Amino acid sequence: MDRACSNLSVSDNGRYLVKEDGTPFFWLGDTAWELFHKLTREEADFYLRRRAEQGFTVVQAVALAEMEGITEPNAYGYRPLKQNAEGQYDPLLPDTASEPGGEDYWTHVDDIVDRAASLGIYIAFLPTWGDKYNVAWGKGPVIFDRNNAKAFGKWLGERYRDRSNLLWVVGGDRPLTEFSHFEVNRGLAEGLREGDGGRHLITFHPPGGFSSSHHVHRETWLDFNMIQSGHGDHVQNNYTHVMSDYGKLPVKPTLDAEPCYEDHPRGFNAENGYFDDADVRKAAYYALFSGAFGHTYGHHSIWAMTTEPADYFIMHWKDAVDRPGAMQMRFVRELIESKPQLERVPDQSLLADNYKGANHMRACRGEGYAWIYSPHGLNMNVAMGRIAGTQVHASWFNPRTGERTAVGIRENAGTQSFQPPSSGRGDDWVLVLDTEAAG
Numbered sequence: 424m425d426r427a428c429s430n431l432s433v434s435d436n437g438r439y440l441v442k443e444d445g446t447p448f449f450w451l452g453d454t455a456w457e458l459f460h461k462l463t464r465e466e467a468d469f470y471l472r473r474r475a476e477q478g479f480t481v482v483q484a485v486a487l488a489e490m491e492g493i494t495e496p497n498a499y500g501y502r503p504l505k506q507n508a509e510g511q512y513d514p515l516l517p518d519t520a521s522e523p524g525g526e527d528y529w530t531h532v533d534d535i536v537d538r539a540a541s542l543g544i545y546i547a548f549l550p551t552w553g554d555k556y557n558v559a560w561g562k563g564p565v566i567f568d569r570n571n572a573k574a575f576g577k578w579l580g581e582r583y584r585d586r587s588n589l590l591w592v593v594g595g596d597r598p599l600t601e602f603s604h605f606e607v608n609r610g611l612a613e614g615l616r617e618g619d620g621g622r623h624l625i626t627f628h629p630p631g632g633f634s635s636s637h638h639v640h641r642e643t644w645l646d647f648n649m650i651q652s653g654h655g656d657h658v659q660n661n662y663t664h665v666m667s668d669y670g671k672l673p674v675k676p677t678l679d680a681e682p683c684y685e686d687h688p689r690g691f692n693a694e695n696g697y698f699d700d701a702d703v704r705k706a707a708y709y710a711l712f713s714g715a716f717g718h719t720y721g722h723h724s725i726w727a728m729t730t731e732p733a734d735y736f737i738m739h740w741k742d743a744v745d746r747p748g749a750m751q752m753r754f755v756r757e758l759i760e761s762k763p764q765l766e767r768v769p770d771q772s773l774l775a776d777n778y779k780g781a782n783h784m785r786a787c788r789g790e791g792y793a794w795i796y797s798p799h800g801l802n803m804n805v806a807m808g809r810i811a812g813t814q815v816h817a818s819w820f821n822p823r824t825g826e827r828t829a830v831g832i833r834e835n836a837g838t839q840s841f842q843p844p845s846s847g848r849g850d851d852w853v854l855v856l857d858t859e860a861a862g
Contacts, residue, residue, distance in 0.1 A: 428540050428588035428621055433646055437674035439716040439765050440624070440647070447764035450678060450717025451756045452481035452547065453749075454726040459532045460488035461728040462623040463498045467535045470725075473744050475542035478753035482544055484678065485595065485717065486532060487551035487562065490727065501528040504566075507562055512566055514575035526743045529582070540588040545588045547680070549628060550579055550615070553597025556607040561597070568603065572610035573617075580618020580624040587622075591615045594628035596681075599638045602762065612644035628680065631655070638670050640675070641816075647716070648677035652706065654698070657782050658689030659683065661706055665686070669714040669769065682706035685748040686737055687723035693734045697723075700748035701798075701849040704822050707755050708796040708853065712785040714769040720752045754825035758853065762789050775838045776805040791858040794820075800846035803854055813857035820853035827855070 429443040440448045453474055458467060474482060487493055487503055492717045493512045496502050505516035520527040536546050554561025556572070567575075583589055590696035593611045612625050624646040627635035631653030639645050652661035661679050668677035685703045689695035707718045723729075724743040725839070727734035743749075759767075766789045771777070772784040773793055778801065786795040795803055807815070817829035820856050833839050835858075 452719030553595030554771040569606035573614035576614025651681035684721040703748035
């Protein structure tokens with residue numbers, strides 16, 4: 424696997440991310456929000472190595488974390504901020520070592536960022552969780568205003584200016600409901616950009632059920648959109664968020680960076696059961712086939728780095744690392760990277776008819792190929808002729824195993840019916856159509 428990380432930019436067509444040499448970058452992310460705050464270096468190394476082995480390219484983590492990330496120290500007893508004369512933890516007072524070469528909260532963050540780089544992993548770096556400017560349902564405390572947010576952002580930008588495996592993420596799972604909330608996030612973004620000289624892309628992590636486009640799509644600092652389709656108990660339809668972002672102007676890349684987590688209680692209530700690998704696969708293929716440039720997986724016990732399982736967080740984070748959904752994410756990456764990425768477009772016209780609700784199918788295509796995803800393996804009536812060639816080679820791609828099964832050659836005209844090899848809950852399939860020349 425290529426371990427090289429280089430600064431990322433938006434592709435010329437405004438839909439994807441690319442590396443410095445122009446090659447496409449596929450974002451396969453994981454949410455590890457408490458990574459900096461809770462894990463030792465050895466634990467972080469274990470987690471990052473495993474995710475690299477599984478094909479992940481991005482880890483999302485927070486500096487001032489949600490779970491008492493200001494008031495409770497990290498694994499080594501260090502806090503990120505000092506208190507001011509009023510006894511408040513102050514973003515203007517990062518708690519750094521008094522002696523050169525000394526240890527502190529931020530040297531621990533440095534080490535994790537650098538270890539990730541050595542494994543080819545980018546850090547989607549949140550300066551703060553949103554309860555530090557809008558408590559809402561969190562614990563806070565609120566410590567940010569526009570001025571100290573910009574100063575803190577500038578300090579972070581300068582500190583990580585030369586790290587190439589970094590993307591900035593402001594926001595932090597809170598709505599912007601007051602003018603001050605917009606000011607804080609604009610201040611953070613402006614400070615980050617001033618501090619790092621514009622070397623790193625910036626996005627916004629929204630609350631559940633929203634995209635960053637709802638709040639800040641036209642902000643000049645927003646380089647790409649981020650969706651949190653969330654953990655509700657309704658029928659999964661994250662493609663609606665992706666489609667909405669895809670149609671907005673100015674054109675900006677988008678992805679679902681917080682869909683339903685594996686082993687998360689449906690609707691935040693364990694009485695409803697838990698999301699499983701079928702749910703997280705569905706979220707990935709729905710989003711990517713609808714125009715997303717990448718996708719983030721998540722596990723409920725990993726984002727919180729749970730060590731004491733209960734009915735809400737049901738396992739230790741180390742046991743969660745190898746859950747089925749996490750292991751299967753490599754296959755969606757393999758499929759996406761098997762074709763030129765920058766030309767992929769969503770195209771529902773490939774479907775002569777479709778299902779509603781839980782059986783809904785999504786389709787996309789590129790030069791000489793088309794993919795159609797069925798979450799439950801139901802019959803597909805395909806409107807042919809959307810890709811080149813008088814004939815196409817058809818095959819089935821299994822999202823659970825990554826295996827391909829040949830169907831044969833079909834005429835590339837009219838409507839053709841395709842029945843997946845199996846059907847039912849968890850029997851999802853991708854129909855792959857290639858022009859004859861690609862066979």
